[in-house]
Amino acid sequence: MFGKSSNNRLKVIYKEKIGALSGCxxxxxxxxxxxxxFSWYGEAGGITPLLDKEGKPVINSDDE
Known part of the structure; x- marks a missing residue:
């Protein structure tokens, strides 16, 4: 998973820098x-699944 020949499983679809030390x-x-x-401030950060209004994870369909 972390070797040089690994495929990238995660794709960034949006990014925003918020100030000099933080972003998402x-x-x-x-x-x-x-x-x-994924959001961070300085050297601290965290990741969480995005949820829809019903509390279910947001999932791409194959046609998106």
Whole structure:
């Protein structure tokens, strides 16, 4: 998974820098289609799945 020959499983579909030390990215898992929000401030950060209004994970369909 982390070797030099690994394929990139996550694709960045949105990124935004917020100030000098912080920002966020929306990532899509190419295998499952699940969207994730990654945000950071300085050296701290976190990742969480994006949820729709019903509390279910946002998932790409094959035609998106």
């Amino acid at each position: 990215k929306v990532l899509v898992d190419k295998e499952t289609g699940v969207h994730y929000l």
